[in-house]
Amino acid sequence: MNFVLRILTNQRSFILKQARPWVEKYPQIEAPIERAAIEAQILKQIEQLPAVSSYSPQCLGFDDQSYILYLEDLGEGADYTFIYRREEGLSSVEVEGLTTYLSQLHTMGPDVADKFPSNIKMRQLNHEHIFRFPYSMDNGFDLDPIQSGLQAAAFPYKNDERLKERIERLGEVYLSPGNALLHGDYYPGSWLKVPNGIKVIDLEFGFVGPPEFDLGVFIAHAAMAALGKDIIHQIRSLYQSPSDFSSDLLAGFAGTEILRRLIGIAQLPLDLSLEEKKDLMRLASSWITTGRF
Template sequence: MTELNVHTLPQTIELYLKEQQWITPEDKVLTLEKPGEGNMNVVVRVQLEEGSLILKQSRPFVQKYPQIPAPIERVAIESQFYDLASDNDMLDTFLPGVIGYDDEHYIFALEDLGAGADYTFLYQKDESGALPEIEAAVKFLYALHQTRFSEKEMRSFPDNLALRKLNHEHLFVYPYLLDNGFDLDTVQEGLQAVAMAYKKDEALKKEIDQLGAIYLGSGSALLHGDYYPGSWLRVKNGFRVIDPEFTFFGPPEYDYGVMVAHFKMARLPETMVRTALEQYPSGSDFDAELARKITGMEILRRIIGLAQLPLELSLEERKALLAEAAQLVKS
C-alpha cells in the first residue's frame, strides 16, 4: 500500500495493519472514515470490530492545496514530537497515544480520541462557558515550554526547516505581496482595499521580516508550531491537542503569541483571556514584546493571507483587528 485514503479497501488496510503489528491477528477492519478536515496530511479513522485508530500519511504536497509542494518527512517529525512529549505525564494526558510509525510509507498510527470537533467553533459563537477548556489550552502550552530536554535530545531533534520555510512564506511574505493572486474581496467585500494599506506599509514589513528571521532560527523550548483552535480537539474526555507537525525547538513566545492572536480573533471576553493566561506565569526570560509582535503578525496573516479562518466579523471589525495587530507589530 503506497497511498492511504478513505476509499482504500478495508481488507487492504487490515492486512497492512497486521503486517505492521498495529492490530492483532484477530482484529477485523470494518470501515474507513474521514475524521475531520485535514490541511496538511491524509487522515483516516479505521473502525475495527472492537475499537478504532487514526492513520495519518504525508505526501510530497499539502493535502488541502495539492499545488503546493511540502516535505514528505513532516509526519516523521510529528512522531518524534510525541516521543519527546509523552515522557511528560501532564503533556501525555492531553495527547493521543502513539501506536507506531512506518517510515517507508510515511504513515503514522495514533490512538483515536473519539468523535469530537476542533475548537474553530470559538470564532463563530459565544463560548463564555469554555473557560476551563481555554485554561487547559494555556496550561498545556506552559507545561510544554517548561519541559526540559537533554542536549542530546535537542541536538537529535529535526530542525523541521523545510516545512518552516514553506510556512514562512504564508506567515511573513505572501500576505504582503501587492499582487499575490488572492482577491480578498472573495472573503469579504472591501477587504482587498483595506489590506493594501498594510501591504504598502514599509515600516510594518520591516518588522515582519525581522520576525520571520526569528521564526527560522532556533531556541530552547519544544514548540507545537501551529498552536491554534484548529489543533485543539473537544472530545468526550475533554480538551486534547493534535497536529504538531510544525514542531521545532524555538522561542516559546512564538506559540504563545499565536495562541493569544486566536483568542482575540475569536473575540473571547477579555476577563476570560486574562484568567486563562494566569496558567502561563511568564518569568524574566520571557520576551513579552516579542510575544505581542507575534500576536500581531498572526492576526495580520490570518485576515489578509491565504489561511483564512471561519471568522464571523464585519469589515469594520476586521479593520479594527488589523489596526491593533499592526500596532502590536510596530510597537
C-alpha cells in the first residue's frame, strides 16, 4: 500500500515507509496520507506492552511533513502469503503467537479510546472495498480474467438481497465506535516470517473498534488457505474474548472477508479451483446469514 525502501549503510540498515495519496499496488485508488501518522501512533502506543511490541518493528522516527516512517529493519524475510499455495501452513506455535498478539492488542482499547484518532478515512476506504464494492452489480470489475467462470459464480451473491442487507449491517458496525484497539488488516500479508520468528507489520488501518473484525479476518484467511477446522478451532480457543464479544459478528465478519477477497478487487494468490472457490462462497454466505460457523 505504501512506498517502502530498505536503506543499507556501513553502520546499520533501516526501513523508510512513505504514505502517498494512492495505493501503491492500485494507483487508481486514492488513499489518505494520514495513514502514516496512525501507524506511527500505534507503534508508539504499543511500546508500553512488550507482549505486543515484541512482534512489531520499533518506530525510530516520523516525518509528519512528508508522511515518512523511519522503522526498525526486522531482517530478511517474507510475508505469509505463501500459506495460500498450500505448500506450508501455520505451525501451532505460529497460531498461538498470532492469536496472543491479537488478544493483547485488543486489551489496549479502553486505555486509548478517548485519545486515539478515529482513522475514519482509512476505515471508509476499507468499508468501500469490504462491504460495498464487491456486491455492486455494475462495479465494472470483470472477474473472468482472474479465473474463467468466476463472474458467473459471483452473481448469486451480488443478487442476494438478504445477504447484502446483513453485510450492510456488518459494515455499519465496522464504522461504529468500539472498545478494542484493532490492527485493521490482520491477514498473511501483514505477517512477516523472519529468522527470529513471526512479526506483525502495516498497522495503518488501525482504530478503536469491534474486536470481532480482526479475529474474523484472521479466521477467514485460515479458511481460504485451507488450514483446516482444527486451526480455526485453535484460533478461537486461544483468543481471549472480552465479556461482550459476539460470535454472531465474528462469523459475519469472517464470511464477509472471504467473499470480498474472492469477488472484490483485493485478490489473493489463492491456489484454488473454481469449484473450491464456489464452496468457499457458500460457506462464507452461511457464516454471514446464520451468524454461526
